[in-house]
Amino acid sequence: MIPRWVAAVAAVGALLVVLPLAAMAARVNWADFWTLITSESSVAALLLSLRTSAVSTLLCLVVGVPLALVLARARFAGIDLLRSLVLVPLVLPPVVGGIALLYTFGRRGLLGESLELAGIQIAFSTAAVVLAQTFVALPFLVISLEGAIRTAGTRYDVVAATLGARPTTVLFRVTLPLVWPGLLSGTVLSFARCLGEFGATITFAGSLQGVTRTLPLEIYLQRETDPDAAVALSFVLVAVAVLVIGLTRRSRSAL
Amino acid sequence: MTGYTHRGRASARIVAAGAVGLLAAGALTACGTGPGTGGTADADDxxxxxxxxxxxxxxxxxxxxxxxxxxxxxxxxxxxxxxxxxxxxxxxxxxxxxxxxxxxxxxxxxxxxxxxxxxxxxxxxxxxNTLMIAVPPGNPAGVASLAGLAGDDVHLVVCAPEVPCGAATERVEEAAGLTFSPVSEEQSVTDVLNKVITGEADAGLVYVTDVRGAGDKVEGIEFPESESAVNVxxxxxxxxxxxxxxxxxxxxxxxxxxxxxxxxxxxxxxx
CATH class of the missing domain: 3.40.190.10 (Periplasmic binding protein-like II)
Structure with missing residues (x-):
């Protein structure tokens, strides 16, 4: 039973999200829609966004799963501090993230100088976009997965271990399959966050067609001269995000 | 039935409380944005x-x-x-x-x-306003002229053609008969300036006023072709x-x- 006033406030909340999206969709110039979204710069931006988001999500998985496991299970002094620090990008304005990355990986940054000596240049490259996206998206994966691991508990892991399974085997055969829904939703959230990443990218990676200008940057730039193209591309971005989230919902409920 | 009436009243009270809160917030904002001289006597005349x-x-x-x-x-x-x-x-x-x-x-x-x-x-x-070359202090890439920006070994950052400073950059390129291959086309002239200040870029094309405003954080290099792109x-x-x-x-x-x-x-x- 949901109290009526709760439903009423919920409706207001839903409207707050849906109304602006609908208003934007109403402004799309449908007659030229296809031309607008298939221009050379638009396609380049969309492909770059999909490519970098996929790589970044993979990176999030590679480092995020171990991180979530440690945060959920390990016991050591300072773990609470570590958890807070890892989750900082969630509440940080992305521009601040971009500045932080610049002072780490930039040419004169903490690691940048050694990297440049080794012949690796991150500034103004697609790698910088991936780094920025990973930085902002990682907490989404970690927070979803950590919660799932805590909820799942350790009973099955303990049983598997007493039956002689090695820790790595337990991780891949017992722990991760148990938290599969949490892992999936964390992955999707990260991907969606990567797709929408703007502030850190523009601050840290720059903006060049096909190299660092992702879809959000392209939208921001098109707005200067061609608002119709900006709205059309925004619609594409929303559609991709809805599609990704919708597909995961379906595959989750099928489980 | 009575249960519903009761619930209705409760919700009305919550809405009322919310409205009061909004009004209070509005009043506070109104105070906050008022002129700074609000407290002095001459504010009345x-x-x-x-x-x-x-x-x-x-x-x-x-x-x-x-x-x-x-x-x-x-x-x-x-x-x-x-x-x-x-x-x-x-x-x-x-x-x-x-x-x-x-x-x-x-x-x-x-x-x-x-x-x-x-x-x-x-x-x-x-x-x-006209354009000027901005380089980090000490000019690490040794940029001396506009033609020096066209090489691949210089990390050049400019404004995107869609924004005014980028349009000016294109006119300068045309007038000088050069083709730049920038590592980034930024959204605004301040973004270009920042890339130079932080040393990410070896050179950037910004306005004379930006170089002046940045003080000793950048060095400015004038070039004659800037006359072909005067921003009014x-x-x-x-x-x-x-x-x-x-x-x-x-x-x-x-x-x-x-x-x-x-x-x-x-x-x-x-x-």
């Missing part, structure tokens, strides 16, 4: 008036100074400044933002205002202004001797 000025981001320091002088000579007048990219400001004005005066960084954006007939009177040019800044009072006379007075202040002095000191040239 002259009615408190607010003038909202929308100005291009490159005018930030100069317009802050001009507004301060304007407030000093106009009792009870509070000048609210809003700085952003010219095209952002135009979009906001077109959507009905309460601006009294608009100062644009190029004629293209002022033309949009004129097309929509949102100006009061004809826009007047009040300053101009127009200003106009806006038609929907609630304070048309005051708006015109501010425009006059920018065009007047003191305003021109402030702009000149910052590196702006006459229009």
């Amino acid at each position: 002259a009615a408190d008036r607010t003038l909202t000025v929308y100005a291009a981001a490159s005018l930030t320091s100069t317009f802050e100074q001009i507004a301060e002088e304007f407030e000093a000579t106009h009792d009870g007048v509070d000048v609210e400044l809003s700085f952003a990219g010219s095209s952002d400001l135009v979009a906001q004005i077109q959507q009905g933002a309460p601006a009294d005066v608009f100062a644009s960084a190029d004629t293209a954006n002022m033309d949009k205002i004129v097309t929509d007939d949102l100006q009061a009177g004809t826009p007047t040019d009040f300053a101009s 800044y127009p200003i106009a009072a806006l038609e929907r202004s609630a304070e048309p006379e005051l708006a015109q007075e501010f425009v006059d202040a920018v065009l007047g001797q003191e305003g021109q002095q402030v702009l000149g000191d910052a590196g702006f040239a006459a229009p």
Whole structure:
């Protein structure tokens, strides 16, 4: 039973999200829609966004799963501090993230100088976009997965271990399959966050067609001269995000 | 049944509480944005008036100074400044933002205002700006001229052609018969400047006023081809202004001797 006033406030909340999206969709110039979204710069931006988001999500998985496991299970002094620090990008304005990355990986940054000596240049490259996206998206994966691991508990892991399974085997055969829904939703959230990443990218990676200008940057730039193209591309971005989230919902409920 | 009535009342009370909260917040905001002279006695003689000025981001320091002088000579007048990219400001004005005066960084954006007939009177040019090469202190890449920017070994950052400084960059390229291959085409001239200040870029094309404003954080290199891309800044009072006379007075202040002095000191040239 949901109290009526709760439903009423919920409706207001839903409207707050849906109304602006609908208003934007109403402004799309449908007659030229296809031309607008298939221009050379638009396609380049969309492909770059999909490519970098996929790589970044993979990176999030590679480092995020171990991180979530440690945060959920390990016991050591300072773990609470570590958890807070890892989750900082969630509440940080992305521009601040971009500045932080610049002072780490930039040419004169903490690691940048050694990297440049080794012949690796991150500034103004697609790698910088991936780094920025990973930085902002990682907490989404970690927070979803950590919660799932805590909820799942350790009973099955303990049983598997007493039956002689090695820790790595337990991780891949017992722990991760148990938290599969949490892992999936964390992955999707990260991907969606990567797709929408703007502030850190523009601050840290720059903006060049096909190299660092992702879809959000392209939208921001098109707005200067061609608002119709900006709205059309925004619609594409929303559609991709809805599609990704919708597909995961379906595959989750099928489980 | 009674249960429902009761619940209805409870929800009404919650809505009422929310409304009171909103009103209180509104009242607080109203206090917060009031003129700074609100507490003094002379606030009573002259009615408190607010003038909202929308100005291009490159005018930030100069317009802050001009507004301060304007407030000093106009009792009870509070000048609210809003700085952003010219095209952002135009979009906001077109959507009905309460601006009294608009100062644009190029004629293209002022033309949009004129097309929509949102100006009061004809826009007047009040300053101009040209491009300059900015390099990090010490000029690590040894840039000496515009032609030196065309090489692959120089990390050059410019504005995207879609924004005014980028359009100027394209005109300069054309005039010099050069083709740049920048590592990044930024959204605004401040983004370009920042890439140079942080040393990410070896060189950037920015306005003379940006180099002047950055002090010793960058070095500026002049080049003769900059003459082919002079950006003119127009200003106009806006038609929907609630304070048309005051708006015109501010425009006059920018065009007047003191305003021109402030702009000149910052590196702006006459229009």
